[in-house]
Every structure is written in C-alpha cells, then in structure tokens.
Amino acid sequence: MQINRRKVLVGSTAATLLSVARPRIGWAAKDPIRIGVPTAISGPYADLGNQVKRAITLAVDAANAAGGVDGRQVEVRYLDTEAKADMARQQGEKLALSGFNLLTSAIASGEALAIGPQLARWDALYVSTINKADDITGKSCVPRMFRVNRPDAADAAVVQPWLKQQKQQKWAILAADMAWGRNSGMSFKKAADANGRTVVGESYSPFGTNDYAPYIQKIADSGAEALWVAITGRDGITFAQQAKQFGLFDKVFTAGVSFIADNQVNALGDALKGVWGIINYSSTLDTPGNKAFVAEWEKKYPGTSPSNFEGETYVGMQVIFQAVQKAGSVKPGDVAKAMAGGSFDTIFGKQLMRQEDHQLLGPNFFGYVGEVNGKLKPIITMTVPADVATPPPDGSCKLAG
Amino acid sequence: MSIKRGVFPIVLLAIAIAGGVLPTLVGSALLLTLLTQAVINAILASGVGFLVRQNGLVSFGHAGFFGLGAYIVALSATYHVMPIGFALALAILAPALLALLLGLAILRLVGVAFSMLTLAVAQAFYELVLHWRELANGDDGIAAELPPRILGLDLAMFQQPGSMFLICWAMLILLLFGLRLLVESPFGTLTLAIRENEERARFIGFETIVPRAIVYAISAAIAALAGVLFTLYNGFVTPNVLYWSLSGEALVMAVIGGTRAVWGPALGAVIFFLFKDAAGDLTEHWPAIIGGTLIVVTVLLPRGVSGTITMLLERLGARAP
Numbered sequence: 001m002q003i004n005r006r007k008v009l010v011g012s013t014a015a016t017l018l019s020v021a022r023p024r025i026g027w028a029a030k031d032p033i034r035i036g037v038p039t040a041i042s043g044p045y046a047d048l049g050n051q052v053k054r055a056i057t058l059a060v061d062a063a064n065a066a067g068g069v070d071g072r073q074v075e076v077r078y079l080d081t082e083a084k085a086d087m088a089r090q091q092g093e094k095l096a097l098s099g100f101n102l103l104t105s106a107i108a109s110g111e112a113l114a115i116g117p118q119l120a121r122w123d124a125l126y127v128s129t130i131n132k133a134d135d136i137t138g139k140s141c142v143p144r145m146f147r148v149n150r151p152d153a154a155d156a157a158v159v160q161p162w163l164k165q166q167k168q169q170k171w172a173i174l175a176a177d178m179a180w181g182r183n184s185g186m187s188f189k190k191a192a193d194a195n196g197r198t199v200v201g202e203s204y205s206p207f208g209t210n211d212y213a214p215y216i217q218k219i220a221d222s223g224a225e226a227l228w229v230a231i232t233g234r235d236g237i238t239f240a241q242q243a244k245q246f247g248l249f250d251k252v253f254t255a256g257v258s259f260i261a262d263n264q265v266n267a268l269g270d271a272l273k274g275v276w277g278i279i280n281y282s283s284t285l286d287t288p289g290n291k292a293f294v295a296e297w298e299k300k301y302p303g304t305s306p307s308n309f310e311g312e313t314y315v316g317m318q319v320i321f322q323a324v325q326k327a328g329s330v331k332p333g334d335v336a337k338a339m340a341g342g343s344f345d346t347i348f349g350k351q352l353m354r355q356e357d358h359q360l361l362g363p364n365f366f367g368y369v370g371e372v373n374g375k376l377k378p379i380i381t382m383t384v385p386a387d388v389a390t391p392p393p394d395g396s397c398k399l400a401g
Numbered sequence: 402m403s404i405k406r407g408v409f410p411i412v413l414l415a416i417a418i419a420g421g422v423l424p425t426l427v428g429s430a431l432l433l434t435l436l437t438q439a440v441i442n443a444i445l446a447s448g449v450g451f452l453v454r455q456n457g458l459v460s461f462g463h464a465g466f467f468g469l470g471a472y473i474v475a476l477s478a479t480y481h482v483m484p485i486g487f488a489l490a491l492a493i494l495a496p497a498l499l500a501l502l503l504g505l506a507i508l509r510l511v512g513v514a515f516s517m518l519t520l521a522v523a524q525a526f527y528e529l530v531l532h533w534r535e536l537a538n539g540d541d542g543i544a545a546e547l548p549p550r551i552l553g554l555d556l557a558m559f560q561q562p563g564s565m566f567l568i569c570w571a572m573l574i575l576l577l578f579g580l581r582l583l584v585e586s587p588f589g590t591l592t593l594a595i596r597e598n599e600e601r602a603r604f605i606g607f608e609t610i611v612p613r614a615i616v617y618a619i620s621a622a623i624a625a626l627a628g629v630l631f632t633l634y635n636g637f638v639t640p641n642v643l644y645w646s647l648s649g650e651a652l653v654m655a656v657i658g659g660t661r662a663v664w665g666p667a668l669g670a671v672i673f674f675l676f677k678d679a680a681g682d683l684t685e686h687w688p689a690i691i692g693g694t695l696i697v698v699t700v701l702l703p704r705g706v707s708g709t710i711t712m713l714l715e716r717l718g719a720r721a722p
Binding site for chain 1: 538541635
C-alpha cells in the first residue's frame, strides 16, 4: 500500500477525532441523572420552593464537581406549580415526559397526591421531601412514590409526649385548609383527647389568606389557653405578624408545626420568640454527616445555615443519588426497586426506606424559638428516636409487588 | 363568513384529516399531551366565542360551566351515584339548563352587569367546592374513580394522549361543523339580528330573550363538554377548573383567535396554549409575555388571527382572475 500525504492526513485526522471522541463516547454511554422538580416558584409557598432549590443546587453542584454520581452527570429542571395540585400534575407530566423523570420536592401535600396516581403512566418516580399528609405513604401510596421527610403521624408522635407535660387545658387549632393542615389538625385533636385536653376551637384558613383577623378574633373569643398552628410559608408569616399586632401570642401559649421553621424565624424575628414547635431538621444536629453538610453549606451560601426544609430536601437528594448508584441505572423502575427496603447514609446517619409503605425512618424533634449567640433560632429541647418517631405502617398502604 | 359557502366543509374536512394523522406523525408523548390539552381548551374557547359572536355578550364565568361539567363526572364516578353514561349526559345538560334559566333572568342586563353576574355565579361554585371539603376534598382536588370502560371504550383510550387527542379532535371538528350549520340557520340569523338591534327585532315581532338564552345555554353546554373531556383525560379535578382565571383565559383565547369566524376561538386557543407553554419554559414571568402579546394582537389584529387570515384569503381571491 502506497502511503501518500492525503492518506496520512486523513488517517491522522481520523485518529485525532477518535481520541477526542472516545472519552465523550464513554461519558455518553451512561445516561445522565435527570431530576425534575415541580415546586412552588411563585405564590404563598414560593419561599419553601426557594429553599428546595438551594438544597438541590448544592447537592447537584457538589455531585457534578466530584465527577458525577455512578459516573453520570446530574441535570436538574424546575417548573413552577404555585403549590397547586392541578399545576403539579401538569408540570410533573411535562418534566417526566421530557426525560426529567426522577421527580422530587413539591411543597403542598395535595401536589404529591395529584402526582402519585400518574407515576406509572409517566414512567417516573417521586420522592417527597416536604409533603406531610399521611395518605402519601398511607391509603394513597403507590409503588413509585417515596417519602424521606417526617409525615404528620411522626409529628403527632412527638406532640403526644410533649403535650402531656404542658399545663394548658384548653386548646384551639388553626391550620391551613389543605391536606396537610387538615391532617395536622386531626392528629392534634387525637393527641389532645388522649391527654385529656379539650379543643375549644378549630379553624382552617384557605391557602393564600391575607387577612387573619377573623381567625385571630375567633381564637381569642374561644377562651383557649393555648394554640396549635399548622400554617407555613407566606401564610405563616402573615398570620404571625397579625397575631403579634393583636397581642395574641402574649395571651395564648403558641406551638405549631412548620410554623417555627428557620425562614419563618428569620423573617419574623421577635414575633416568634418563645413560640414552640416541631423541628424536623436542625443545622445543630450532632452527626458527622450533618457537620460535613453544614460546612459545605456555609461555604456555598456564606452567612447562612441550612434550614429545616433545606436539610430535608438534601436528604432526598442523598437518597436518590445512592439509589441510582445501587441500581446502576437511571430508569425510574430500577431506581424505585433500589430505593424500597434500602438503607441510606444521610445527614441523620443510617436510615431505612421502609419496604411496606416507602417511608424513610428518621428521628423527630421538638423545641422553641430562642436566642443562640445573639441570633434567634429554633432550639431543640426534645429528641425522639427514629423507631418511636416513625410509627409502624397502619396497614392502609397496600403496595402490590 | 365571507369565504364561499361550499369551501368551509372542504377546508374543515382537510383540517380534520390532517389532525387525524397527527398522532402517528408526532413521536413525542409530551407534544401529544400538550396538543390534547390545547384541543380541550379550544372547545371551551369555542363556547365563549360563540356567545360573543351570536349574542355580543362577554362571559367572565364560563369556567363555571366547564368546572361544573368536570366535577359532575368526577363526583358521580367517585360516589358511584349513577352509570357513567348518565353522568356524562348530565354533566353537559345540567350546566346548559342552568345557563338557560340564568339567561332568562340576567340576559335583560347589558354589558358589564351581565359579565359581572356570570363571574359571580361561577365564583359561587368555586367557593362551594373549595369549602365543602367533605364533598370534593377542597383545594387538594379529587381523583375521579372512573370505571374501566366508558361508553364501550377502555378507560385507557381516554387517558392516553394518542387516542384522547383523536377523540377530542373529532369532538372539536363536529362541534365547529355544528356551530357553522347553526349560525347559517334562520335561528342563527335571528340571534345576529337581535345582537345588532334588539329593539328593532322585537318591533318586527320576534321574542328576543328566549333565543338569546338558548345561545347562552348552547355555549354553556360546549364549555361543559370541554370540562367532561378534561376530567376523562386527567382523572383529577381541583377547584381551579371553576376559577375566574380560567374564564379569563378562555376569553383571551377567543380574542386572540377572533370571534367573527366560528373556528376563530379554537385557533386562538391552540395558539394561546402552545405559546403559553413555550413562554413558561422561557421564564417564570410568562404572564407578562402573554399580556404584552395580547395588547399587540388586539391593537394590530383587531379581528383576531382568524379575521386576518380571512382578510388575506379574500384579497388573494380578489386578485385571482
């Protein structure tokens, strides 16, 4: 064979192209991990959506900087749901059908309950990091839905022993008129009954309420000595500001769930000082995993520490990444299989994803808003271990296969 | 209207066939589901546009009829109160009857007063499902427990975008054809006459309220049909299907498309829906883009997209030898 200049040129060009292309081919052989986040970017829960975004950004950036997960790049796409169930269904479908089929982190429970029945049709999976309604891992559970955050039942398990120590006899409830708020109100009533307390008033305010005066008036008129609040996001801030102006917190002892979350405290300052509540995650947690997480967080977002919802969402990302690693696949069906019954290293330590209802077992906490180093912060006073804090499945979830 | 009479059925047939083969051409499930939703919106917008065209009235409350149709199907399927066939019929007839009675009462009002009352009625239904939690699960919405077979078809036919697109498309084509026949009938001419000058119509001996109420009822039935298709496809409804923003969107669709042609609002709906989706991908502030576009469309194309198309076609026709 005669070698001429042209052949050399063609040959060397081809060789160069191949050598350049090979690592790319190797990279492309593994599908990227595509995370779809249908969450509240606008509306009363936009601040929660923003926290979700910060936690996911941190997790994804760190994973990609370390060369990906299971040798795969991580891609993420957010679509706004305004925390509305029908929008979550629409945006979830859009994300799933455009390939971002590992869904996570909607805010309102109603969103997860709207997404759940569609997961098989979309060939997607959903990991809840914020949604608390018991039905998600109860009667509405589906094989492709998982939850890493604490459900309402776990909050109730913390309220029970705490309520026993409280001297107030007459309680009022104010909760968001949605799946989570209703669930929380019902659980609190049960806890009150079990402890011989009476519930003298029960109100549910619609999502996006601007004027809480009628509710505040009703609570004040009910003769309640104490108040249980399940309102969060902008609604929680609006309520707390108006309640403070009215002097409600001085007259009535107040506690709640997702009400004294970090961002609420940052936004409201003194208005929430001394208010009690459930804490699902705190940056002060003393585990090696959490310390590393907080350090990483403070480097990425200087001057802040991860909030309640940010911590919980980060756990979701840890679980998804580890499940992909274990499955060696990004197909939602494979990832779901790896998730169910699996054990995961998270910022809380080692956690089990229960096979029966797809609920991640974890501890839960109670505390109040107080001063730490001159800064107001939710402070943990009571820790309930994972086996007590996550009650066994009540049998309402039937996962076939 | 200015297009020659014989042309409309042929063009409609051509468009019908083009739509019919679309699912086999479109590979993307995402695009198909968007198109299906766009066609359901097109049916709703056709109802709103028909009311504007025949009665000269602007409804701010058509979401009320849409949502009522959607909720009647969802609730009757979930509580198993009647066979699904009856439920589907009731879901279209009940809103129509409501509109007829309502029309007889409020059609004497003109302009804004009428629009405001339509808004009030729709919002009343919205508040009802929002607050009556035991009935319809409030803000969180309700998953309709639809039976496995509906009118002899598998439920999957209604819930897979490929087949549901065809069903909705066929409905839309039949609807436009029917509306076209209606507006060209003596009844259509009468209602146009009433729209132009009610007093004169009454003076020459026509009863003017009943025909207008019938137009209102037909337009409500069309909106309810869209609501029924919505529930069948999604299997899930929330109070948002009754909310005024949906009424507003339907009106915007009709304005973009133009109401002089019966097919205008449907075209406007498809444009609006796909445009909204694209704008939503681009930015979180998509309503601003929609708003800006609406201003441009109303200023530059006062007859809507359909009016402009018709005008261009006429000019072409005039130029041809």
